[in-house]
Amino acid sequence: MSRLARVFTFGGTDGSASRLRRLLGMSLGLIYLFYPVSEVVDGTVSGAQAVWRMAALAAFLTVYLGVVLGPRDHDDHPRWMFPLLGVATAMGVIFPLLFRSGGWLTLPVFLVIVYAMGLPPRRALIGIAAMAALVVVQGEIIGADDGAPWVLVLQVVTLGVLFMSVRNTRVLIVQLRQAQGEAARLAATEERLRIARDLHDLLGHSLSLIVLKSELARRLGEQGSPRAAAEVADIESVARQALAQVREAVSGYRRRRLSEEIDGARSALAAAGVALAVRTRGTPLPEDLDGLFAWAVREATTNVVRHSGATRCEIDLSYGEEGAVLEIADNGGGGPYEPGNGLTGLGERVRAAGGELETEAGKRGFRLRAEVPPPSDRTAEMIADRLAE
Incomplete structure (x- = not known):
């Protein structure tokens, strides 16, 4: 009209x-x-x-x-x-x-x-x-x-x-x-994208772990090992946890903690035969960065389990006056790499926090680096972006 x-x-x-x-x-x-x-x-x-x-x-x-x-x-x-x-x-x-x-x-x-x-x-x-x-x-x-x-x-x-x-x-x-x-339409669209991104991250990690443990339980069962029952119980526990997380994600109340994700990564990598080494430096992360880096650990761990064929993975975390840096690297085969939905969504989250996400795949394995400046620098960058608009 x-x-x-x-x-x-x-x-x-x-x-x-x-x-x-x-x-x-x-x-x-x-x-x-x-x-x-x-x-x-x-x-x-x-x-x-x-x-x-x-x-x-x-x-x-x-x-x-x-x-x-x-x-x-x-x-x-x-x-x-x-x-x-x-x-x-x-x-x-x-x-x-x-x-x-x-x-x-x-x-x-x-x-x-x-x-x-x-x-x-x-x-x-x-x-x-x-x-x-x-x-x-x-x-x-x-x-x-x-x-x-x-x-x-x-x-x-x-x-x-x-x-x-x-x-x-x-x-x-x-x-x-x-x-x-x-x-209102844009807010609804953004919320749908958030839920889709969260569900991808949650289900990708949980289902990968379930597949690994299922394969391990099958091999143990064929060998008659009593550990098969324990692995099946772990599969049930992971499935229940994934279901609860999906419900929380849909409801919008889910909150990730980096320490919990590192523990989950250690369990998933151990099931895949990958040794994990974690190094942390500096003061504890603020709440927003803790949740962001928890997502990064989850996504990187999922990629290691699914694609790398690695035997060792390292997580290096530092936070101080110069900002926060999270680096995750493995010794997998590397080779051609194209980012999927998970890493694309993670990059959007990091950029929304004022930081940068770098990924590199080579002969020495895959490396993910997320760097977020201190709050004062992020505020200044946001103000400069607004003025530029």
Whole structure:
């Protein structure tokens, strides 16, 4: 729907209710019909002249209400809007000169309201100025009472500016509602992406561990080892934990801790025959970085278990005045590497925290490095990005 149609519908979605609002909004101006009607009512004009004048007034009012209440198309141009507006303008110019009566000088007031509500601001101002000049010129031609045209000019200008303000307010309200709807849509989209990313990370890690333990339990079972039952119990425990984490992720209450993820990584890597070495330096991580690096450990561990064929993995963590650095490396076969959804999502998280994520695959294995600057630097970078936008 065009901007013009949206203004005249007053934000309504129901056709009849919208027309009622428009009629109520425009009906205040109908008081100006008193002047041409009074000439017939008080007997100043009678006979055929009275009939012609009332017929002309009815025709003008019909066209005017057609402009205000007419149906709106959903394309860029409301149906019949501009043709009817042209006819109403012609009547406003011709009738005062035809009947040579000061009472008919009020017709431009009606036109000004439509101009102010329906035309773009620059054209509306031109229309208001044209109607004001028309009232003065017609007043001189028909010999209206001294001062009457100037009173109408003041009313034309005042009402024109007033209804332009009303129109601008309506447009801003429509834009605000659209912006709120768009913000809600983007928030819902972001939440769906968050849940999808979290589920990928959770299920990828848990299912990889379940597959490894299942293979181990099968081999142990074939050998008749009593450890098979313990591995099956571990599989059940991992599955239950994964189910609980999925429920928490969907509910939005899940919170990861780096220490827990390192313990989980140690268990998963041990099941895959990979030795894990962990080194930490500096002070404890703040809560936001603890959760972020927990994600990084989970994703890197999943990749080691799935793809690397490594026998050793190292996790190196440091946090101090220069920021936080997490590096995870393995001695796997390396080779061609293309980042999947997990590492792509992890990169988005790190960048959202103001840091950088680096990944490298080579002959010596795979390396992941996440570096996040201290809070003061991250704040400065965010401010600089906002200013750049």
